[in-house]
Amino acid sequence: MWRQVQIILDKRGKSVYWLSKQTGIPNNTLYQYKNNGVDPTFKVVCKIADALNVSIDSLREK
Known part of the structure; x- marks a missing residue:
């Protein structure tokens, strides 16, 4: 799951701290x-x- 979260954070220029x-x-x-x-x-x-x-669903691993 985290891989998907990280992709979204990176695309938006956000950090784990922001999350x-x-x-x-x-x-x-x-x-x-x-x-x-x-x-x-x-x-x-x-x-x-x-x-x-x-x-x-968008957070699920593919």
Whole structure:
């Protein structure tokens, strides 16, 4: 999932810090998803999708 999030962030010129501020998810938690492959809960995925203004489906790995 994180690969898709990173692609969207890069296209928009946004950072993980920005995403943290938009979602209220701690920076450290987001980096756990990014660097350690930790899977977020459904609730967290919804927050990320809302912050990025995308559908949950667009965050799925292909």
